Amino acid sequence: MAGWKDGGGSVQEKYRLVVVGGGGVGKSALTIQFIQSYFVTDYDPTIEDSYTKQCVIDERAARLDKIYKFQRQILRVKDRDEFPMILVGNKADLDPQRQVTQEEGQQLARQLKVTYMEASAKVRMNVDQAFHELVRVIRKFQEQECPPSPEPTRKEKDKSGCHCVIV
Structure with missing residues (x-):
């Protein structure tokens, strides 16, 4: 996270979020729906993409074995035992074709802590809520990592940079 001033002169928080998951689970559709309020109907596999959106929060589904791998890789790269992330089961509107039940998703999330x-990029169900919840998780993580000090130095501010994840 980094602070920056908007046009009105107030400081806003900036977050770098990463969306990971198996192929075809709707990572781009979820992100584009959040950023542009548009559902992408044509599937075009994405290697990597970057999006930006400003919003105010609180005033201030892949197969399960793929998710474990993503979490382990993220924690290994970050050299940490925990890191802010949430688990989102996309395509909730396709209930008859479910590969993961809601109970399985909840159980996995408990195991991963x-x-x-559950969300649907197609019908815009819980799209904003998922990204907003991730920001809340990041904020909570940052407060636990280094509680706010009266006047942080520039060096301390730089250390709080965060790359966070929706899996």
Whole structure:
């Protein structure tokens, strides 16, 4: 997270969020729906993409074995035992074709010690809520890592940079 001033002169928080998951689970559709309020109907596999959106929060589904791998890789790269992330089961509107039940998703989230949400980029169900919840998880993590001090130095501010994840 980094602070920056908006046009009105107030400081806003900036977050770098990463969306990971298996192929075809709707990572881009979820992100584009959040950023542009648009559902992408044509599937075009994405290697990597970057999006930006400003919003105010609180005033201030892949197969399960893929998720374990993603979490392990993230924690290994970050050299940490925990890192802010949430688990989102996308395509909740396709209930008859479910590959993962809601109970399985909730159970996996408990094992991974993360928040679980179901969403649908197609019908815009819980799209904003998922990204907003991730920001809340990041904020909570940052407060636990280094509680706010009266006047942080520039060096301390730089250390709080965060790359956080929706899986």
